[in-house]
Amino acid sequence: MPQSSEIAVEFRDVSFEIDRRKILADLNLSIYRGETIVLLGRSGSGKTTMLKLINRLAIPTTGVVSIDDRSTADWDTIKLRRRIGYAIQDIGLFPHFNVSENIGLVPSLERWQTSRIEARVYELLNLVGLEPEVFARRYPHQLSGGQRQRVGVARALAADPPILLMDEPFGALDPITRLELQRQFLYLQQQLGKTVVFVTHDIQEAFLLGTRIGLMNEGNLVVLGTKDELLQSQHSEARAFIACLNAWEMGG
Amino acid sequence: MFSNEDVAEIILRSGEHLILVTIAMIVAISIGIPLGIAITRYPKLAQPILGVANALQTIPSLAIFGFLISVPFLGGIGKNPAIVALTLYALLPLIRNTYVGINSVDRAITEAGRGMGMTDWQLLTQVEIPLASGAILAGIRVATAISVGVATIAAAIGGGGLGVFIFRGLATIDNRLILMGAVPAAAIALGADLALGWVEQRLTEQPLRRGKLDRKYAIGGGILALLIAGLVGINYFQAPPTIAIGSKNFTEQVILGELLAQQIETHTNIKVDRQLNLGGAFICHEAVKAGKIAGYVEYTGTSLIQILKQAPIKDPQLVFDTVKQAYDRQFQLEVLSPLGFENTFAFIIRNEDAQRLQIKTLSEAAKYTPQMRGGFGYEFLERQDGYPALAKTYGLKFAKIQQMEFSLMYPAIEKKSVDLIAANSTDGLIPVLNLTILEDDKKYFPPYQAVPIFNRATLKKYPQIQPVIDKLAGKISTQDIQQMNYQVDNKSRPVDRVVREWLKSKNLT
Ligand SMILES: Nc1ncnc2c1ncn2[C@@H]1O[C@H](COP(=O)(O)OP(=O)(O)OP(=O)(O)O)[C@@H](O)[C@H]1O
Ligand SMILES: [Mg+2]
Numbered sequence: 051m052p053q054s055s056e057i058a059v060e061f062r063d064v065s066f067e068i069d070r071r072k073i074l075a076d077l078n079l080s081i082y083r084g085e086t087i088v089l090l091g092r093s094g095s096g097k098t099t100m101l102k103l104i105n106r107l108a109i110p111t112t113g114v115v116s117i118d119d120r121s122t123a124d125w126d127t128i129k130l131r132r133r134i135g136y137a138i139q140d141i142g143l144f145p146h147f148n149v150s151e152n153i154g155l156v157p158s159l160e161r162w163q164t165s166r167i168e169a170r171v172y173e174l175l176n177l178v179g180l181e182p183e184v185f186a187r188r189y190p191h192q193l194s195g196g197q198r199q200r201v202g203v204a205r206a207l208a209a210d211p212p213i214l215l216m217d218e219p220f221g222a223l224d225p226i227t228r229l230e231l232q233r234q235f236l237y238l239q240q241q242l243g244k245t246v247v248f249v250t251h252d253i254q255e256a257f258l259l260g261t262r263i264g265l266m267n268e269g270n271l272v273v274l275g276t277k278d279e280l281l282q283s284q285h286s287e288a289r290a291f292i293a294c295l296n297a298w299e300m301g302g
Numbered sequence: 303m304f305s306n307e308d309v310a311e312i313i314l315r316s317g318e319h320l321i322l323v324t325i326a327m328i329v330a331i332s333i334g335i336p337l338g339i340a341i342t343r344y345p346k347l348a349q350p351i352l353g354v355a356n357a358l359q360t361i362p363s364l365a366i367f368g369f370l371i372s373v374p375f376l377g378g379i380g381k382n383p384a385i386v387a388l389t390l391y392a393l394l395p396l397i398r399n400t401y402v403g404i405n406s407v408d409r410a411i412t413e414a415g416r417g418m419g420m421t422d423w424q425l426l427t428q429v430e431i432p433l434a435s436g437a438i439l440a441g442i443r444v445a446t447a448i449s450v451g452v453a454t455i456a457a458a459i460g461g462g463g464l465g466v467f468i469f470r471g472l473a474t475i476d477n478r479l480i481l482m483g484a485v486p487a488a489a490i491a492l493g494a495d496l497a498l499g500w501v502e503q504r505l506t507e508q509p510l511r512r513g514k515l516d517r518k519y520a521i522g523g524g525i526l527a528l529l530i531a532g533l534v535g536i537n538y539f540q541a542p543p544t545i546a547i548g549s550k551n552f553t554e555q556v557i558l559g560e561l562l563a564q565q566i567e568t569h570t571n572i573k574v575d576r577q578l579n580l581g582g583a584f585i586c587h588e589a590v591k592a593g594k595i596a597g598y599v600e601y602t603g604t605s606l607i608q609i610l611k612q613a614p615i616k617d618p619q620l621v622f623d624t625v626k627q628a629y630d631r632q633f634q635l636e637v638l639s640p641l642g643f644e645n646t647f648a649f650i651i652r653n654e655d656a657q658r659l660q661i662k663t664l665s666e667a668a669k670y671t672p673q674m675r676g677g678f679g680y681e682f683l684e685r686q687d688g689y690p691a692l693a694k695t696y697g698l699k700f701a702k703i704q705q706m707e708f709s710l711m712y713p714a715i716e717k718k719s720v721d722l723i724a725a726n727s728t729d730g731l732i733p734v735l736n737l738t739i740l741e742d743d744k745k746y747f748p749p750y751q752a753v754p755i756f757n758r759a760t761l762k763k764y765p766q767i768q769p770v771i772d773k774l775a776g777k778i779s780t781q782d783i784q785q786m787n788y789q790v791d792n793k794s795r796p797v798d799r800v801v802r803e804w805l806k807s808k809n810l811t
Contacts, residue, residue: 105417107413107416107417127419128419128420128421129419130419131416131417131418131419132418132419134419136414136417136418138410138413138414138417140410140413140414141410141414142408142410142411142412142413142414142415143411143414144411144414144415144429144433145411145433146429146432146433155418155420156418156419159418159419159420159424202414205418
């Protein structure tokens with residue numbers, strides 16, 4: 051995978067509180083250009099919050115999050131967000147926009163020409179395995195949950211942003227489609243070399259997609275490393291996740 | 303049932319009504335919706351602003367009108383204060399629905415929008431407002447319905463509209479007139495609701511196109527806007543009448559107002575704008591004080607007790623002198639010579655009861671009132687010189703006291719839903735409905751001489767007015783006014799004709 055030693059996203063001593071309650075503590079993490087970091091962790095461990103710190107939907111209580119060596123506080127928020135594709139966990143498609151308009155959102159905000167937007171939308175629909183002729187004019191309420199999720203992913207990719215935040219993007223898919231999209235994702239990563247922060251609570255998916263895996267536990271980043279390093283870890287949370295993996299394999 | 307004149311006036315009044323509502327709604331929408339949006343951005347302001355809008359809606363419309371009379375520019379009498387009041391009433395549903403509508407847009411959707419790098423403005427215009435448009439439209443529907451209703455009260459301050467029929471109908475107990483106002487008002491409310499409902503349905507059926515306003519709608523909207531602008535223009539820029547004459551909202555007052563108006567018009571070159579049917583002594587007083595009307599006819603007792611808040615006096619001449627002096631000093635108002643008759647409060651019972659119980663006076667009646675049901679107006683029940691003090695003087699107690707609109711009292715006593723009413727000694731219905739006035743044997747009620755009251759500045763500006771009004775001094779007897787009331791109340795004859803005939807009979811034309 052194309053990857054460099056340039057740092058794309060950096061967390062330095064970051065903590066985050068809501069109403070004086072610590073949600074994230076003492077985060078230190080450098081994400082290199084072109085790598086896929088998978089954030090793994092239980093529900094409520096702070097994964098989504100970490101993504102929001104990157105595109106400034108959340109503002110660190112202490113510490114600094116920087117993109118391209120510049121603190122997010124110093125970025126023009128709008129410009130920053132346009133550089134970061136975001137597939138949100140709740141999908142959040144606009145119900146009054148059809149599929150094509152939803153996917154073309156950022157390009158149209160960036161004032162691309164209509165024909166270019168259209169071409170891009172078709173390309174992306176094909177990419178996420180939705181036939182453009184069938185789906186382009188539909189509205190979100192006319193899609194299944196998994197189809198909606200794929201539209202959400204396509205929307206995040208639309209303006210070809212260098213950084214992608216993907217919050218459980220394949221959560222609602224059947225195992226076959228999911229595997230298909232995971233493969234698609236790996237293939238694309240090899241071609242495009244985007245910096246990706248990918249959230250999942252599925253350890254298999256983490257192993258398959260991640261250059262490195264960050265294990266979150268109660269607001270702390272407890273393990274950060276490759277698949278092998280994680281397998282070696284003695285941290286109880288890491289052991290717990292690996293135990294799930296083993297149990298699943300034994301059962302299957 | 304309806305003459306051509308009636309139809310023409312229904313159309314005119316409906317037009318006025320529509321204009322009042324439309325202008326008020328345009329103003330209210332252009333204030334309410336932005337305000338509703340603003341408080342989604344500054345949530346700290348939400349409670350105070352919604353609180354104020356809420357409070358505004360609980361103020362009775364007549365109180366708002368009364369307050370507005372002395373407010374410069376927006377106030378006075380006529381269409382402006384009516385529009386202001388309608389606007390104030392329409393604000394709450396607009397602000398609230400906009401606020402709630404925007405705030406109930408799914409957080410995942412707004413978060414996605416912001417995460418994609420939409421500016422707040424883009425998020426608002428492309429996502430939040432379109433998604434809240436159903437709620438906002440529902441707010442507009444509610445506000446419109448409220449406006450159509452409240453606009454009927456605009457007639458109380460000379461705002462015109464269908465309320466003119468309703469007030470006139472209530473004053474003359476004419477159901478046909480009431481229906482002439484109420485039915486078109488209901489039709490307007492229904493029509494507006496249907497139209498807005500249709501728009502609402504289209505909005506939810508077919509998701510909003512960003513920026514692509516359908517050309518057909520744009521043209522349609524443009525034509526509508528032009529039409530409204532035209533109507534508004536016609537209404538506002540009619541040749542301004544030189545002076546206005548006012549009256550309160552009951553038959554006798556309308557007759558007296560018309561009488562002043564005709565007297566001025568026949569003997570001078572001044573044109574008179576008839577602001578008849580204003581909503582009560584307080585509104586007339588404020589209006590003449592502010593010079594919004596040149597004059598109206600008041601009763602000395604009302605002036606003394608209600609306006610000047612002085613203790614009752616029994617001697618008519620003393621009351622007149624006191625009022626004249628006080629008005630001169632306090633308000634710069636001229637109290638002209640009495641017209642001749644008095645309109646005192648009268649306690650009225652059915653003839654049959656009077657005969658059966660053998661009662662002629664209030665003192666005699668006191669014995670029987672515990673078995674009677676009284677029907678009194680709100681004003682009478684509340685006034686210092688009204689029911690409470692009177693009841694004390696005569697030791698009156700009633701089985702039940704019904705608060706009722708002045709104009710509903712006669713039907714009530716006729717249909718025996720009350721047994722005793724407090725009305726005016728000059729009411730034309732008293733003889734017709736076989737009713738008896740109980741004598742105020744303890745002379746409790748102060749004298750209520752009818753006197754023209756004029757704004758001094760106006761009299762100075764048009765010196766030809768006062769001599770003409772002075773010609774009416776002492777000319778109207780109690781029989782005269784009862785007869786005129788009767789003609790209008792019971793014969794449903796037009797006020798202007800009744801007045802003209804009377805003027806002719808007195809050789810005043
Ligand atoms: N707006 C908020 N107000 C208060 N607490 C919040 C808020 N948003 C998140 N939290 C809390 O922060 C913690 C981390 O939340 P976060 O959404 O980051 O978890 P997560 O790891 O993404 O979980 P999941 O896998 O269920 O999506 C949770 O305990 C959550 O309850
Ligand atoms: Mg989450």
